[in-house]
Amino acid sequence: xxxxxxxxxxxxxxxxxxxxxxxxxxxxxxxxxxxxxxxxxxxxxxxxxxxxxxxxxxxxxxxxxxxxxxxxxxxxxxxxxxxxxxxxxxxxxxxxxxxxxxxxxxxxxxxxxxxxxxxxxxxxxxxxxxxxxxxxxxxxxxxxxxxxxxxxxxxxxxxxxxxxxxxxxxxxxxxxxxxxxxxxxxxxxxxxxxxxxxxxxxxxxxxxxxxxxxxxxxxxxxxxxxxxxxxxxxxxxxxxxxxxxxxxxxxxxxxxxxxxxxxxxxxxxxxxxxxxxxxxxxxxxxxxxxxxxxxxxxxxxxxxxxxxxxxxxxxxxxxxxxxx
Amino acid sequence: xxxxxxxxxxxxxxxxxxxxxxxxxxxxxxxxxxxxxxxxxxxxxxxxxxxxxxxxxxxxxxxxxxxxxxxxxxxxxxxxxxxxxxxxxxxxxxxxxxxxxxxxxxxxxxxxxxxxxxxxxxxxxxxxxxxxxxxxxxxxxxxxxxxxxxxxxxxxxxxxxxxxxxxxxxxxxxxxxxxxxxxxxxxxxxxxxxxxxxxxxxxxxxxxxxxxxxxxxxxxxxxxxxxxxxxxxxxxxxxxxxxxxxxxxxxxxxxxxxxxxxxxxxxxxxxxxxxxxxxxxxx
Numbered sequence: 166x167x168x169x170x171x172x173x174x175x176x177x178x179x180x181x182x183x184x185x186x187x188x189x190x191x192x193x194x195x196x197x198x199x200x201x202x203x204x205x206x207x208x209x210x211x212x213x214x215x216x217x218x219x220x221x222x223x224x225x226x227x228x229x230x231x232x233x234x235x236x237x238x239x240x241x242x243x244x245x246x247x248x249x250x251x252x253x254x255x256x257x258x259x260x261x262x263x264x265x266x267x268x269x270x271x272x273x274x275x276x277x278x279x280x281x282x283x284x285x286x287x288x289x290x291x292x293x294x295x296x297x298x299x300x301x302x303x304x305x306x307x308x309x310x311x312x313x314x315x316x317x318x319x320x321x322x323x324x325x326x327x328x329x330x331x332x333x334x335x336x337x338x339x340x341x342x343x344x345x346x347x348x349x350x351x352x353x354x355x356x357x358x359x360x361x362x363x364x365x366x367x368x369x370x371x372x373x374x375x376x377x378x379x380x381x382x383x384x385x386x387x388x389x390x391x392x393x394x395x396x397x398x399x400x401x402x403x404x405x406x407x408x409x410x411x412x413x414x415x416x417x418x419x420x421x422x423x424x425x426x427x428x429x430x431x432x433x434x435x436x437x438x439x440x441x442x443x444x445x446x447x448x449x450x451x452x453x454x455x456x457x458x459x460x461x462x463x464x465x466x467x468x469x470x471x472x473x474x475x476x477x478x479x480x481x482x483x484x485x486x487x488x489x
Numbered sequence: 490x491x492x493x494x495x496x497x498x499x500x501x502x503x504x505x506x507x508x509x510x511x512x513x514x515x516x517x518x519x520x521x522x523x524x525x526x527x528x529x530x531x532x533x534x535x536x537x538x539x540x541x542x543x544x545x546x547x548x549x550x551x552x553x554x555x556x557x558x559x560x561x562x563x564x565x566x567x568x569x570x571x572x573x574x575x576x577x578x579x580x581x582x583x584x585x586x587x588x589x590x591x592x593x594x595x596x597x598x599x600x601x602x603x604x605x606x607x608x609x610x611x612x613x614x615x616x617x618x619x620x621x622x623x624x625x626x627x628x629x630x631x632x633x634x635x636x637x638x639x640x641x642x643x644x645x646x647x648x649x650x651x652x653x654x655x656x657x658x659x660x661x662x663x664x665x666x667x668x669x670x671x672x673x674x675x676x677x678x679x680x681x682x683x684x685x686x687x688x689x690x691x692x693x694x695x696x697x698x699x700x701x702x703x704x705x706x707x708x709x710x711x712x713x714x715x716x717x718x719x720x721x722x723x724x725x726x727x728x729x730x731x732x733x734x735x736x737x738x739x740x741x742x743x744x745x746x747x748x749x750x751x752x753x754x755x756x757x758x759x760x761x762x763x764x765x766x767x768x769x770x771x772x
Contacts, residue, residue: 208730208731208733208734209733210733210737211737225553437701438572438575439571439572440575442603446579449583450583453583453586453587457590458592460594461590461594464594464597467597468597
């Protein structure tokens with residue numbers, strides 16, 4: 166019964182995440198209605214739900230959620246194992262968390278590729294901002310790092326991999342990639358923020374995927390390798406990266422859609438509430454969630470420090486190491 | 490189409506009634522926690538925490554369902570209520586957030602002697618006091634006929650809720666919630682074996698009467714509102730979404746009900762047998 170309830174929670178969580186993403190995917194590629202004089206008619210809610218962006222976004226976000234929580238949990242157990250290597254509770258927990266988070270982290274670049282190719286076709290202006298691509302060109306390079314300068318229309322200081330972007334976005338090294346200049350200036354998202362957030366997401370995701378592959382290699386040789394301090398330290402460093410990557414990814418998709426809230430249908434400026442003085446509720450809710458976040462972190466810390474030690478030390482002395 | 494919109498509006502009313510009955514008791518619990526004083530205040534708060542313990546989280550389902558039906562089935566009404574009543578709705582939201590968080594944090598501290606439990610207990614109590622008042626204020630303002638829908642875009646925040654009628658509805662809501670809670674706790678006390686008195690026999694009747702009272706008050710309000718969602722401009726059919734949307738919403742509600750009601754029943758059966766079904770395992 167207890168296990169069954171757990172399965173219910175896991176399924177419910179996954180399902181609600183997938184459905185929430187459906188709403189966001191619809192904002193990116195609206196479907197299921199006809200616009201007549203600015204009013205939506207012939208509304209088909211099922212077609213709206215099953216909009217073209219849904220599948221790729223939902224898979225990517227679900228994997229990202231598993232990777233982020235897997236690595237966050239793995240980091241906590243790695244931290245405890247750094248102090249007490251023989252603790253079986255933390256050893257098993259680390260293995261489970263790494264299996265869940267690591268599998269997702271390795272699959273994320275694949276789902277990311279599907280997303281990027283979809284965005285390249287469906288929302289070329291977002292792709293151009295993500296990649297700091299100002300000019301429309303064939304055989305566009307992939308830019309790693311760099312600072313897009315909207316005024317000058319170039320991305321400076323980037324490491325460019327020739328034809329990389331055309332290859333990744335269209336699976337063809339000579340494909341034409343539309344640059345920001347192909348679009349009216351007032352339709353541009355902020356390329357600096359979108360590009361930076363995209364780089365952060367990819368960097369965090371790559372680091373996690375690398376650690377996950379490395380973990381699989383280590384575990385294949387001997388499970389004892391997983392509790393070596395350098396590896397535990399690497400897992401600990403990766404612990405917050407999943408959450409950072411998720412936040413950065415949402416920044417990419419949301420800022421990359423600006424100035425639209427529903428792309429091509431409604432501008433963000435048109436959607437905002439007519440209620441004035443929004444700075445006050447913004448400050449209030451920010452402060453509220455900051456306070457709640459600090460309290461939750463404090464309580465989590467307390468729970469972690471109370472975690473069981475197993476095998477229990479017989480007389481207060483640490484269990485001697487038997488292997489290695 | 491009209492029939493579907495009235496069914497959807499009925500769904501909102503049923504959700505609100507269930508929210509008052511099930512959620513009302515734990516709102517009231519917070520209020521009673523505020524009133525608890527003296528040497529037994531700690532024990533009283535423990536009793537309250539125990540009584541609403543594992544079920545309080547599910548109680549928010551009902552307000553979520555009511556809000557979701559409102560914004561999917563009646564978007565113009567949702568737009569009007571959430572802009573004109575921006576201030577009370579926002580404060581109510583903050584109250585709900587604080588209540589949930591405070592209760593969860595509070596229960597981590599249940600067996601501590603330190604200030605953590607008292608601090609979060611007070612936050613929980615204050616939020617429990619404010620939230621039902623604001624819920625009542627919103628219901629009162631929607632019924633009072635002072636919120637005007639504009640044909641074009643909705644106007645900004647209105648001060649229409651700052652009048653005696655919405656506040657009297659707010660206080661009524663608070664009183665009903667506290668009353669419901671009081672009776673639930675009587676049952677909890679009895680079931681805990683603290684005081685098994687002869688009076689115990691009348692508690693189930695009292696609980697049924699209190700629940701019936703809350704149902705009748707809300708059903709009466711629904712009847713008086715009919716056919717309006719927000720008096721005097723938005724009727725239920727006029728504010729409704731398309732036929733296709735309404736049909737899907739009602740199918741989703743029915744399917745959700747099939748899943749939800751047995752689960753809720755099981756939850757109460759497992760955790761709250763004594764309090765709700767009136768059967769005590771102890772004698």
